[in-house]
Amino acid sequence: MADPSQRPPPHPETRAITGGREDQQGALAPLLWSSTTFETETAADAARLAQSVDPDRFYSRHGNPGVRAFEQAVADLEGAEAARAYASGMGAVTGVILGICSAGDHIVAQHQLYSQTTSVLLGICPRFGIDVTLVDGTEPGAFAAAVRPGKTTLVFAETPANPRLDLVDLDEIGAIKGPVTCVDSTFATPLGQQPLAHGADLVLHSATKGIAGHNDASLGIVCGSQELIDWLWGFAILQGANPSPFDAMNGVRGLRTLGVRLRRQSETAQALSEALEASAHVEDVRYPGLESHPQRDLAKRQLALNGAIVTFDVAGGRAAGQAFVDALELARMATSLGGPETIVCHPASTTHQSLLADELEAMGIGPGTIRMSVGLEHVDDLADDLAQALEAAARTTS
Numbered sequence: 001m002a003d004p005s006q007r008p009p010p011h012p013e014t015r016a017i018t019g020g021r022e023d024q025q026g027a028l029a030p031l032l033w034s035s036t037t038f039e040t041e042t043a044a045d046a047a048r049l050a051q052s053v054d055p056d057r058f059y060s061r062h063g064n065p066g067v068r069a070f071e072q073a074v075a076d077l078e079g080a081e082a083a084r085a086y087a088s089g090m091g092a093v094t095g096v097i098l099g100i101c102s103a104g105d106h107i108v109a110q111h112q113l114y115s116q117t118t119s120v121l122l123g124i125c126p127r128f129g130i131d132v133t134l135v136d137g138t139e140p141g142a143f144a145a146a147v148r149p150g151k152t153t154l155v156f157a158e159t160p161a162n163p164r165l166d167l168v169d170l171d172e173i174g175a176i177k178g179p180v181t182c183v184d185s186t187f188a189t190p191l192g193q194q195p196l197a198h199g200a201d202l203v204l205h206s207a208t209k210g211i212a213g214h215n216d217a218s219l220g221i222v223c224g225s226q227e228l229i230d231w232l233w234g235f236a237i238l239q240g241a242n243p244s245p246f247d248a249m250n251g252v253r254g255l256r257t258l259g260v261r262l263r264r265q266s267e268t269a270q271a272l273s274e275a276l277e278a279s280a281h282v283e284d285v286r287y288p289g290l291e292s293h294p295q296r297d298l299a300k301r302q303l304a305l306n307g308a309i310v311t312f313d314v315a316g317g318r319a320a321g322q323a324f325v326d327a328l329e330l331a332r333m334a335t336s337l338g339g340p341e342t343i344v345c346h347p348a349s350t351t352h353q354s355l356l357a358d359e360l361e362a363m364g365i366g367p368g369t370i371r372m373s374v375g376l377e378h379v380d381d382l383a384d385d386l387a388q389a390l391e392a393a394a395r396t397t398s
């Protein structure tokens with residue numbers, strides 16, 4: 001037999017299957033550890049557990065074996081020493097920001113962010129005396145230029161970013177020394193890109209999305225060095241945004257199929273974005289796999305797969321956007337992303353309808369903007385559905 005040390009390391013798709021199995025007790029499927037508490041034999045054991053960082057059998061807010069399996073599986077894929085799971089992506093976002101920053105500290109982040117991350121940075125951080133600078137994440141050198149030595153404790157990037165799939169150069173984030181650097185990599189998933197390999201300190205996911213992947217688990221996760229994750233743990237147990245063991249179990253189950261799901265979604269999203277770009281009823285299509293993406297070269301450098309999300313503008317403004325989503329038969333209208341069902345949202349007529357046109361524009365949302373999360377349906381059925389809905393939208397507005 002060949003020397004095992006000479007064999008190449010397993011591919012990420014394989015590690016998505018093999019990871020997080022340390023405590024399986026012979027079971028192949030992930031275990032549900034519903035117990036919130038674990039008994040000890042002696043008072044000395046109890047005292048040791050109460051004082052230890054990240055015990056997995058003490059009290060479930062501190063740690064839980066099923067949650068641990070999920071953490072280990074994602075950490076393994078991200079090439080991280082450790083991970084901490086949260087009850088949601090926002091639990092992870094607030095856990096990082098408030099776990100790291102204190103009054104008087106400064107954060108550099110970007111304009112292009114998940115809107116509720118922006119709300120934490122601009123709405124919550126000032127209440128705690130934390131200063132925030134937002135830069136254009138697509139502008140070369142913008143993050144580094146905004147860092148205030150000695151003051152900036154956190155650099156927070158999101159790539160590919162909401163809502164228009166703007167990219168941040170991961171090498172630039174990784175090169176920033178001093179502050180903790182954190183990348184929200186939700187759109188890419190651990191199989192799409194590897195922020196830690198580019199030098200970032202932390203990578204964060206809303207695992208509610210592609211990782212769990214079936215719209216049945218609310219989860220967040222942060223991966224990094226053991227030292228940083230232990231530090232975040234100290235805040236996390238007080239924050240109390242620990243995940244449900246049931247959701248963590250579904251997180252592992254979802255991760256097992258992420259390889260095939262993300263590959264299929266990326267292929268379908270590529271084909272649909274090309275078809276949309278060729279349509280006379282569509283004004284602007286953004287997908288990292290399109291040659292027209294303004295950062296196409298960067299996409300090729302740092303994305304192994306371009307992901308499930310396509311953003312485009314239906315010609316004809318708000319009325320056309322609304323007519324388009326109303327006419328869709330296969331794609332469903334819902335929020336979230338990364339699941340098996342293709343879903344669309346039209347922010348101008350739903351989540352963002354109270355905003356003025358210039359406010360929408362500042363967020364990268366036009367009156368006809370549609371964000372689509374491509375699911376696992378057959379590409380031809382989706383292409384037909386988009387085409388008939390675009391025709392319907394064009395009829396309404398002509």
Ligand SMILES: *Cc1c(COP(=O)(O)O)cnc(C)c1O
Nearest residue numbers: 088089090114184186206208219
């Ligand atoms: C959804 C999302 C979040 C928040 O995650 P929840 O699980 O909904 O709390 C954060 N960042 C990005 C990029 C997201 O898409």
